[in-house]
Amino acid sequence: MSTPRTPGALMRRSLRRQRRAVLASSALITLWQVCEAMVTVLIGVMIDRAVTTGDLRELVLWAVVLCLHFLVLSLSYRFGARIANRAVHIESHRLRTEVSGHVLDPRGARTDRLSGDLLALATGDADLVGEVIRQVALSAAGTIGLVVSGVVLAVIDPWLALIVLVGVPLVLGATHLVAPGLAHRSARRQEALGRTTGIASDLIRGIRPLKGIGGVEVALERYRRESRTAARTSVAAAGWAGLLTGITSAGSGVFLAVIAIVAGLRTLSGDLSIGELVAVVGLAQFVAEPMRMLSALVARVAQSRASAARIVGFLSTPALVVEGERRAHGHDLELDHVAAGPVAELSLAVPPGRLVAVVADEPAVPATLLSLLHGESLPERGTVRLGGEPLTELALTDVRDRLLVTDHHVDLFEGTLRSNVDPLDRLDDDQVTAVLAVASATELVAVAADGLATHVAVDGQSLSGGQRQRLGLARALAAEAPVLVLHDPTTAIDAVTEQYVAEELRLLRHGPGSDRATLLFTSSPLLLAAADEVVWIRAGRVESRGTHDELAAHTDYCAAVLR
Numbered sequence: 231m232s233t234p235r236t237p238g239a240l241m242r243r244s245l246r247r248q249r250r251a252v253l254a255s256s257a258l259i260t261l262w263q264v265c266e267a268m269v270t271v272l273i274g275v276m277i278d279r280a281v282t283t284g285d286l287r288e289l290v291l292w293a294v295v296l297c298l299h300f301l302v303l304s305l306s307y308r309f310g311a312r313i314a315n316r317a318v319h320i321e322s323h324r325l326r327t328e329v330s331g332h333v334l335d336p337r338g339a340r341t342d343r344l345s346g347d348l349l350a351l352a353t354g355d356a357d358l359v360g361e362v363i364r365q366v367a368l369s370a371a372g373t374i375g376l377v378v379s380g381v382v383l384a385v386i387d388p389w390l391a392l393i394v395l396v397g398v399p400l401v402l403g404a405t406h407l408v409a410p411g412l413a414h415r416s417a418r419r420q421e422a423l424g425r426t427t428g429i430a431s432d433l434i435r436g437i438r439p440l441k442g443i444g445g446v447e448v449a450l451e452r453y454r455r456e457s458r459t460a461a462r463t464s465v466a467a468a469g470w471a472g473l474l475t476g477i478t479s480a481g482s483g484v485f486l487a488v489i490a491i492v493a494g495l496r497t498l499s500g501d502l503s504i505g506e507l508v509a510v511v512g513l514a515q516f517v518a519e520p521m522r523m524l525s526a527l528v529a530r531v532a533q534s535r536a537s538a539a540r541i542v543g544f545l546s547t548p549a550l551v552v553e554g555e556r557r558a559h560g561h562d563l564e565l566d567h568v569a570a571g572p573v574a575e576l577s578l579a580v581p582p583g584r585l586v587a588v589v590a591d592e593p594a595v596p597a598t599l600l601s602l603l604h605g606e607s608l609p610e611r612g613t614v615r616l617g618g619e620p621l622t623e624l625a626l627t628d629v630r631d632r633l634l635v636t637d638h639h640v641d642l643f644e645g646t647l648r649s650n651v652d653p654l655d656r657l658d659d660d661q662v663t664a665v666l667a668v669a670s671a672t673e674l675v676a677v678a679a680d681g682l683a684t685h686v687a688v689d690g691q692s693l694s695g696g697q698r699q700r701l702g703l704a705r706a707l708a709a710e711a712p713v714l715v716l717h718d719p720t721t722a723i724d725a726v727t728e729q730y731v732a733e734e735l736r737l738l739r740h741g742p743g744s745d746r747a748t749l750l751f752t753s754s755p756l757l758l759a760a761a762d763e764v765v766w767i768r769a770g771r772v773e774s775r776g777t778h779d780e781l782a783a784h785t786d787y788c789a790a791v792l793r
Contacts, residue, residue, distance in 0.1 A: 233545045237538035241362045244321050248363050251317030255363070256370040258310025263375035263520065265303035270512020271382055272296050278503050314364045322360030326352045329541060336626055338550030338606075344428025351544055355420065355537035362534050365527050372520035372527070379517050386510060387496060393489055400481065415467040416529075417536035422460040424540065429453050471529045478521060486517075551605040553626040558617025561632060561712035561747055563603075568612035571598045574770035575612070580713070582745040585736060587761035587778075589753055591768045591790055596717060596751040603635045603715055616713065634711035638718045640702030642690030647675060648682035650690075651704045662708065668734040669704035670727045671697070696722040703731070707738060714739065717751045725756070732760040753791045766790070 234240040245252055272295065280289035329352040332339050343351075433449050493510040496502045502510065563580040572594045580586045590596055601607045602614050605622055614621040616633055642650050649655075651671075652662055662682065666672050674697050678684035690698045699722045706714060720728045732754075739748050740762075750757055758764050758778040766773045766787055774781055781787045 234542055235546065237535045237542055240538045240542050241359065241534065244325070244359060244362055245366060247324070248317040248321050251313050251320075252363055252366055255310045255314035255317065255367040258306045258313065259367045259371040260374045262303055262307035262310060263371040264378050265299060265306065266519075267375050267379050267382070267513065267516050268299065269296075269303070270508060270516065272299060273512065274508045274510075277508055282504065310367065314367050317363045318357075318360045321363060322357045325356040325359055325541065329356060329544065332545055332547075335549065336551075336630070337553060339544070339547050340550045340606075341544060341547045343544065344425070344432050346431025347424040347428035348544070349431065350424045350427045351541055355424075355540050358534045358537035359541060361530060362538075365530055365534065368523060369527055372524045375520045376517060376524075379513050379520075383510065383513055387493075387502060389492060389496070393492065415463065415470050416532040417539060419460070419463040419467040420533070420536045420540055422456070422463045426453070426456045426460040429456050474529055481521070551626065552608060552622040553605065553629070554620075554623035555625055556619045556623045557628050558619050558624055558632055560617040561745060562615075562617060563633070563713050563715075563747055563749060564615040565599075565602075566613045566615060568599075568602065568609045568614060570602060570607065570609045570611075572770050573598050573767075576767065576770070576772060577612075578765050578772070580747045580749045582712075582747050583740060584762045585740050585748045585750065585760065587750040587752055587758050587764045589758065589764060589766050589787070589790055590751070592770075595767055595770065599751070600635060600637060600715070600717060603633070605629065632711070633713045633715070634706060634709050635715040636702065636706045636717065636719070638721070640690070640698045642686055642688075642693070642698055642701060644688045645686055646680075646682060647678060647684050647686060647701070650686055650701055651682075652708050653705070657708055665704045665707040665738075668707055668731065668738045669700045670723065670731050670734075671700040671704050674700065694722075696724075699723065707735075712745075713747045713749075715749045715751075718754075719750075719752070720754055720757060728754060728756045732756045736760045755791050758791060 234243050272292065276289070276292040276296065279285065280292055329348070333348055333352075341348075430453060433453055489510065493502060497504070561582045565576055565578050568576045572592055576599075578586065578588070588596065588599070598607075602609055603621070605626075608622060616624060616629065621629065621633075643653075645653075648662060651666065657665075659682075663672070666675060674693075675681055675684075686692065690701070693701070699719065703716070703719045706716065706719075720731055723731065735748075735757075739746050750761060752758065755778065761778065763775060764778050764781055765775050766781055766784075768786070768790075774784065774787070
């Protein structure tokens with residue numbers, strides 16, 4: 231199903247998907263509203279036919295009719311509301327699934343929204359868009375309730391119907407004049423609340439490193455600014471909602487007073503009976519209720535539309551990873567005269583069986599190359615090839631089978647030590663132990679209370695930076711990717727352990743008969759010494775190539791790797 235391009239289209243799609251529930255709930259809730267309108271009419275009839283005449287038989291008859299009427303009134307609302315509520319929850323869940331599916335798409339989503347904001351989209355915003363089903367049912371019920379009331383008043387007295395015909399459109403028209411301002415402020419409020427939620431989530435996740443660098447106060451000040459903005463926009467939206475309610479209450483109050491005065495005068499003149507007066511006053515009070523309901527729906531529709539705009543904006547974001555339909559023909563990685571950002575022109579090859587390391591004088595160079603290798607961006611010039619084919623023209627599944635690119639930042643997930651190392655549960659205990667040993671993470675498992683079954687908190691918050699880095703390296707090695715790209719995998723590890731990791735990494739990936747290819751972005755002398763070839767990049771260009779020992783003769787190279 232194609233993604234709707236406008237908020238209105240998204241809301242209409244929700245109504246189409248739940249059309250049976252919308253029709254059923256609208257019919258039942260409308261029946262309830264009509265029954266509500268007719269309560270005072272039945273009471274007026276009872277007064278004229280039974281109370282004023284003293285006819286006991288008529289009194290019993292109309293009492294039974296009134297009881298049956300209330301039974302229908304109660305059941306129609308009960309089942310109509312139940313159908314609407316069920317449809318709202320089903321549609322909200324479908325929207326939640328759609329937002330989550332876009333987030334979890336293998337190609338990713340090119341968005342700058344924070345994770346907390348995405349959570350708000352999948353929860354609060356999805357719920358508000360689903361509410362459109364209930365809003366349509368209530369709108370239909372309120373509108374038909376007003377029409378029925380007007381018809382009954384016209385039967386009783388045409389003058390009263392004329393008041394309804396003039397008064398109701400005036401009050402509803404006044405409320406709709408406020409609607410655009412309310413919609414605009416509702417949209418601003420939803421965006422501000424989403425940003426604030428995202429920053430709060432980001433702050434909680436990063437509290438440990440923030441404390442480490444003394445940045446807690448700066449982060450808190452940023453949150454305070456966004457929180458104040460969210461508070462101001464919420465107060466502004468609430469002010470317009472209050473204005474809407476005030477206009478409705480004032481208008482319906484004046485409307486009720488005019489009808490009561492006119493009906494009283496008509497009764498004194500003998501044009502209306504006591505029962506008709508009761509019916510008219512009751513209908514006037516009833517009419518005020520659907521008027522308030524329809525006006526309140528203006529505010530709710532504005533909120534739903536603002537949330538729909540946020541969801542449409544996110545669902546329309548393009549894929550993060552560029553892909554094609556070709557298949558690779560091998561396990562070699564090549565950058566052919568690539569230029570992108572700080573990379574002026576770069577050519578290097580990582581053939582099967584080789585461990586190639588890259589040293590760059592600017593941190594932006596590895597970041598740019600990693601983005602190209604992820605398939606998230608295209609080079610300005612040149613080509614990135616995997617297995618002889620342009621990387622961005624390969625099918626994503628083929629790329630995932632052959633190439634694994636791991637960033638410096640390690641993402642760990644709630645679960646166990648084992649599930650973080652082997653998320654697909656492909657390896658046996660000996661294989662898991664082997665990759666943990668290469669990553670020097672065996673001690674971490676040994677001291678853990680439950681070994682590999684030890685619980686790991688979200689983002690590995692219970693682990694140190696070095697422990698997280700070792701688990702990330704173990705997970706990368708456990709994938710057994712034919713082509714593996716690592717970015718500074720040992721920066722949080724001491725020198726003795728780093729030496730061990732360098733030796734074991736080479737032995738595991740490039741032992742006798744291995745055809746795996748490994749590319750390392752690092753400035754660690756210990757890792758560089760384990761590489762078959764080191765490519766030294768300066769000012770975005772290849773300055774020199776060779777082994778670490780050969781390049782160590784250059785003073786500038788030594789300064790780059792020993793700083």
